[in-house]
Amino acid sequence: FSLRGESANHQPTVQPLHLLTVFPCSCHVLQESLLSSASGYSNYRGILNWCVVMLVLSNARLFLENIIKYGILVDPIQVVSLFLKDPYSWPAACLIIGMGLSFYFSFCFPGTISETTGLIFHIFNLTCLLVIPAATILVMTSMTPVGGVLSLGVYSVLFLKLYSYKDANRWCREIRQAKAKRLSRSYSCKCMNTHSGATHVSYPGNLTHRDMYYFVFAPTLCYQLNFPRSPRIRKRFLMRRLFEMLFFTQLLVGLIQQWMVPTIQNSMKPFQVPNHLIWLFFFYWFFHSSMNFVAELMQFGDREFYRDWWNSETVTYFWANWNIPVHKWCLRHFYKPMLRTGINKFLAQTAVFLVSAFFHEYLVSVPLKMFRLWAFMGMMAQVPLAWFVGRFLNGNYGNAAVWMSLIIGQPVAVLMYVHDYYVIHYGSNT
């Protein structure tokens, strides 16, 4: 007589029910521990909460002391003053944004000017967006690196947005022409699925100031007609994101002032861990708090600003998932159009990395006024690194390798610039 089959996880045997419930003789099942990779288990939300609780607890005293010493709103005001201190970059930025938009706006109306004339205007406009701020920063001696990075960042974002705006509108025109040629049967189905009661707009009805400014401020780089909209502004969600924004701004400025700057000035030790933490906080602050805050305010529905890059087992997966707005833009306006012209996949990928490397270098070298190519090389080094990790490591080992490259690789690149910058500007100190 056997008691084997009584466990719920085994095949049931014919036994009277009351004996099974009264005598649970068998209570073990063949299974793996959750933390063993063989179990395939992956729900570690609690670990993330643990990190947050530990962070808050271990910083609570520091914050309390800081608040008692300096008052509460010192650092946010300091951040605001970073913008206002740059009279040369900020007015210039406003000027060109206005100029760029009005220029652009004029040739979006179909029929007013020809496609070719429009293209020439467009290329001229985009070139200006990249060249003028860079030239301004290089010429002006009063520009700080922080102000430079911020204004160049704004220009780069605008550049990508206008590129996408032009492309999407051109596609609309081409579809309209195709429609006109074929005297469409199938096109006549006007799908009026409106989101959250907003009226549905079709080309060229989208070419309004209102629509364009919505796109300029929306947290995305890819233009489309009728963005998906969230049904309402959730006030508690908005308040939480606002609190996080202020908290992390304070934390980031505090960390940089109290932790990194002295380390660099004193002894040029490698400072991997603080730098990595600052990058993590920056990620959360920018991609979760700030972008969700803006999106909630504008009822912008698509909140996929990042995917689960923390689980990346390959370098490629990391680059494709940590910054979705840029990744989406690259895919839609650069990678896929290239594939359509017949270029092969590997070449197209390398080209995307090249463009990305160019922008990294542009955003770092111009404000620092040092052309060292470290950022460019760091970005291009991702191609062989991706090959190596993909070839030799997988699973949790691959994930650990991606983390290591973030924890060690990125700060080394930053250190190169910071080192050179300090040697040039405070050469006598070191």
Added chain:
Amino acid sequence: FSLRGESANHQPTVQPLHLLTVFPCSCHVLQESLLSSASGYSNYRGILNWCVVMLVLSNARLFLENIIKYGILVDPIQVVSLFLKDPYSWPAACLIIGMGLSFYFSFCFPGTISETTGLIFHIFNLTCLLVIPAATILVMTSMTPVGGVLSLGVYSVLFLKLYSYKDANRWCREIRQAKAKRLSRSYSCKCMNTHSGATHVSYPGNLTHRDMYYFVFAPTLCYQLNFPRSPRIRKRFLMRRLFEMLFFTQLLVGLIQQWMVPTIQNSMKPFQVPNHLIWLFFFYWFFHSSMNFVAELMQFGDREFYRDWWNSETVTYFWANWNIPVHKWCLRHFYKPMLRTGINKFLAQTAVFLVSAFFHEYLVSVPLKMFRLWAFMGMMAQVPLAWFVGRFLNGNYGNAAVWMSLIIGQPVAVLMYVHDYYVIHYGSNT
């Protein structure tokens, strides 16, 4: 004319295929960010890997220095010597294990002695298992607290194991009697589903020395006939667990020696974070590395030594999932039998907490020779705490509350004892 329906995530509209692929006009979908709790996303395996990488990196230098200074195998040897230094506890433990088992063994054979005589022997035997070591420790002045905790721990485990062994065998006897009475039709189905080719044993064929010693050393507290067995010993798995065991032993001893002891001796500051980290490492060392190591060696198939307590959103969930061997024992041999006698659920739960509180107190007070009831009260305080967290907090807030109670509550209880211990023994120093 509308471009709306082109995104893959929207309802498809009737449009020619090539236009859809060539012009991806619509590329946004209504969705939440992954880190928002509304997204329901929970795969954070990468965060766990990040914690491990950060731990290794930030300790690497410390370890290297330690190894250069003291050599590699200093600490493991020190741990072994903890056992050998206790001549009064260790031989006694061996003696009583032998005694307990042989005693027990004799009355397991059905028919040799009556059920009542067996029960008296059993109760006498179990009482001895709890009283004799406690008395030994209290009487012997040469006993260290560490040695005391270890030997009491071994006895408590043996107590729970023998209790389960007797219960499970009694159930087998009762089923056999029921079978004999009813002249079974349904019982005749002998399910011979053997695991990994091992022969299937049925009562009283299980009453052998070999079977009993397997149970005594197996990483479980609940006896059953025919434990599920893993098909083979995986050498790489075994080596990894062995490495982890050695690594964490070194880490734990190092942390306690270099971090906690000075903190307590110097200034009695609250030492939440180190204590909490030590508990976390202890958890991994004991429940993952050590128990899996033993299980792998013994081809013991059921590796569920813990469940996902890190995601606990209530205190009850935490206590039911962090220590599965004890939880399983309580459920099978204490809670469910009580329910069967008609006691209500809340009373039974409180009784389980009472027994647990008794064992916590027993394991702490006796080796320290201080009867302060802090551990007992700490354990009983879980009942109102569980009610509070379950009533007012849920989701990630509940999880954060559980973490806070672990990070703050547990070290406070430990601190109480340590403080009193130091005041008694090194009163002049503080």
